[in-house]
Amino acid sequence: MSNRIKSGGIWRNIGFGLSVFALVSPAILVFLWMISLSLKNELDNTAYPPVFIPNPPTFANYIEVFEKNNFLLYFWNSLLVTGGAVLIGLLVGVPAGYGIARSKAYRTAVMILIARMTPALSYLIPLFLLFQIVGLIGSIWALLITHLVITVPIIVWVMIGYFEGIPQELEDAAYVDGATLWQSFRYIALPLARPGMMVGAILAFIFSWNNFVFSVVLGGKNSRTLPSAVYNSLTFEQISWGPLAAAALLVTLPVILMTIAAQREIVAGLSAGGLKD
Amino acid sequence: MTDKALPATEPTHAGGTHLAPRRYFLFALPALLLMAAVIISPWLFTLVMSVMEFKVGGAINFVGLGNFTKLASDSRFLESVGRTFWFTVLAVVFPIGLGTAAAVVFHRQFPFRGLLRTIFIMPMMATPVAVALVWTMMFHPQLGVLNYLLSLIGLAPFAWVYDPNTVIITLVLVEVWHWTPLVMLIVLGGMAALPTDPYDSATIDGASDWQMFRFITLPLILPYIMVAVVIRTIDALKVFDTIFVITQGGPGTASETLNIFLYLQAFQFYNLGYASAVVMVFFVIIVALSLLLLYMRQRLKWNAA
Numbered sequence: 001m002s003n004r005i006k007s008g009g010i011w012r013n014i015g016f017g018l019s020v021f022a023l024v025s026p027a028i029l030v031f032l033w034m035i036s037l038s039l040k041n042e043l044d045n046t047a048y049p050p051v052f053i054p055n056p057p058t059f060a061n062y063i064e065v066f067e068k069n070n071f072l073l074y075f076w077n078s079l080l081v082t083g084g085a086v087l088i089g090l091l092v093g094v095p096a097g098y099g100i101a102r103s104k105a106y107r108t109a110v111m112i113l114i115a116r117m118t119p120a121l122s123y124l125i126p127l128f129l130l131f132q133i134v135g136l137i138g139s140i141w142a143l144l145i146t147h148l149v150i151t152v153p154i155i156v157w158v159m160i161g162y163f164e165g166i167p168q169e170l171e172d173a174a175y176v177d178g179a180t181l182w183q184s185f186r187y188i189a190l191p192l193a194r195p196g197m198m199v200g201a202i203l204a205f206i207f208s209w210n211n212f213v214f215s216v217v218l219g220g221k222n223s224r225t226l227p228s229a230v231y232n233s234l235t236f237e238q239i240s241w242g243p244l245a246a247a248a249l250l251v252t253l254p255v256i257l258m259t260i261a262a263q264r265e266i267v268a269g270l271s272a273g274g275l276k277d
Numbered sequence: 278m279t280d281k282a283l284p285a286t287e288p289t290h291a292g293g294t295h296l297a298p299r300r301y302f303l304f305a306l307p308a309l310l311l312m313a314a315v316i317i318s319p320w321l322f323t324l325v326m327s328v329m330e331f332k333v334g335g336a337i338n339f340v341g342l343g344n345f346t347k348l349a350s351d352s353r354f355l356e357s358v359g360r361t362f363w364f365t366v367l368a369v370v371f372p373i374g375l376g377t378a379a380a381v382v383f384h385r386q387f388p389f390r391g392l393l394r395t396i397f398i399m400p401m402m403a404t405p406v407a408v409a410l411v412w413t414m415m416f417h418p419q420l421g422v423l424n425y426l427l428s429l430i431g432l433a434p435f436a437w438v439y440d441p442n443t444v445i446i447t448l449v450l451v452e453v454w455h456w457t458p459l460v461m462l463i464v465l466g467g468m469a470a471l472p473t474d475p476y477d478s479a480t481i482d483g484a485s486d487w488q489m490f491r492f493i494t495l496p497l498i499l500p501y502i503m504v505a506v507v508i509r510t511i512d513a514l515k516v517f518d519t520i521f522v523i524t525q526g527g528p529g530t531a532s533e534t535l536n537i538f539l540y541l542q543a544f545q546f547y548n549l550g551y552a553s554a555v556v557m558v559f560f561v562i563i564v565a566l567s568l569l570l571l572y573m574r575q576r577l578k579w580n581a582a
Contacts, residue, residue, distance in 0.1 A: 099304025126319035227406040248407035
């Protein structure tokens, strides 16, 4: 198949270029507009026709976000919840991926898939009651535990794919030399699966960071994660457009930067390892 | 997954060291126990709750199938089910079509492909709530940038999410923006494994690009497209964040999907028993649809073979 654009057909090249442009422009437009709103004063933000380029750009909106809201507290909450859930997810998910891949217990893997299919709200009713009974409502712990519902399945799923790609023969040789099952996992399979762990951790981090509904239901005034904190500041304080856009941008900035830095791993994880056929 | 479960019954790694699969299973135990604790036990609890009448702060009464018969005659619920199906059809068809087209484009080599692909997948990584807030501002009927852009090309202002007739299609637009990249990545993963021979012979036979796509590429990537359809269907049925942030189910109940209805029953009205019954119905719908799609995918595979 000709993977390269055939030389010659200049109209074909232009047509192809236009289709690429059409594909990426919706993403570019929304993000640029977000940046534009966040850098303009309220007068420009509510002007008609809209002002596209901030002139001069102002950082007042960002300053307001940090001054008027407990932004740093919520950022820290998000970091604790997501970081904790990803760490625990790796701790139990990596061995699980290994066990499932090596014992070929794919029925177990299907169970994990069901976890992905179930609407998050359906765990929330019992968990809400449970956390209320044990007094964890409004604590970071309630959120961290619930976020495991997101991180563990993603990591297990990615790791199954990675461990399957590591030839059994390497480990068989170790067994001949008298290694135990644990040693073979710890010293042979695990080091080889490091790229897989990166992919799993990155994807788990992004989807956990972005989660909204868990914090809406279980988060207290001081234990909210960023997405629900920003949503709440919108509804309760009638915040204006500029600071809101600035806050929105700050919420999504960590995952956007991560996407840019790790785009290769993310593409690999989502197109092959993460969603194996 | 289903086709992988079959070889598991065959003798594994014949000739090599035989280690009982059971021992490997110990590795999976912590994760399984954890999942049982946070997923399966809440689930059983919900099952029990669904036959109870329980309002937070009130008494718990056994009502049998009462919640379900009540649901069957709750027009607000039935409308939300219909709306969810309509939303799902649109939010599957458009991303699948666009995502497949995008995969064809990104499968080629061209300058800045890596950078442009990163930009293209950014919407699916961005925090849905953050983006939904920006969409809300863009949909503003008087001050929104979208109506201004429409006016530039001579079109009348659109009501976007402020009219019951246009709210669903507008929310579908946001969903398409968010999740087309995921479809693209899945299909692109499938295209990476395409053989080159059929294209070489087709080129010799003078086939056009469209013919090559229609008769070689499409049949080969169809299994991957079906995977994308299944994932997209599940996600579209469960959509919550964007609708909750942009419209909260409004205007009126015009964009109240199943998940929004469920949220309101459970955490706004605190009818936890009734909401648990909704969860049951919801789960049956999701599983039934997924099985139907997986079955269709299996059939397609046989036809292709």
